Amino acid sequence: MPLVAAEHVSFELSPLAEAVHSWHVLVTPGHHALQLPWVRGCRPSSHARRQEPTELLGGLRALGAQPRLEIVRLFGAQPRSTQELSGLLGLSGAAVSRHLRQLLDAGLVRTRREGYYVLYEVVAHRLVALGQAIRGLG
Structure with missing residues (x-):
């Protein structure tokens, strides 16, 4: 990727993993740069809203x-169908559907139709907000 210059400081952006779709770069005084992977659909922490206790518990x-x-981890690479998840996890389609329903109800995954299939994908900003809420407990 090209070099980016800011106030006489330049640095190169390079992906750390194939699963990273875009970048959020935080430049801090006294440091050149901190590179953070930013999953598509995810917003930087300064824009995340505070989660209510019921949302956190859910x-x-x-x-x-x-x-x-494991389902959420598998969504890091790409959206997946119930059938695909069933094969990857070694669970019945009914068991996968029950787990997906709980993730859907909590707002951590969403669905989209692609032809004949219903694909499930992670709602990245919800996972980020959940992680921030957990860090805020300490």
Whole structure:
């Protein structure tokens, strides 16, 4: 990628992983730059709104099972169908649907139709807000 110059400081942006879709760069005084991966659809933390306690609890409950955490991890690469998730996780379609329903109800995933298939994808800004709310507890 091209070099970017700001106040006599230049740095190069280079992806750290294939899953990164775009970048948010934070330049701080006294430091050259801090490169942060920014998932598509995700906003920088300065724009994230504070989560209500019920939203935080709902998000934590939705992520409170290993299969649902694995589903969210699998969405990092691309949107997926119930059938695809079933094969990747070794679970029945009904079990995957139950887990997806909990993630949908918590607002952590959304659906979109692509031809015959319904694809599920992560709502990145909701996961970021959930992480910030957890960090804010300490």
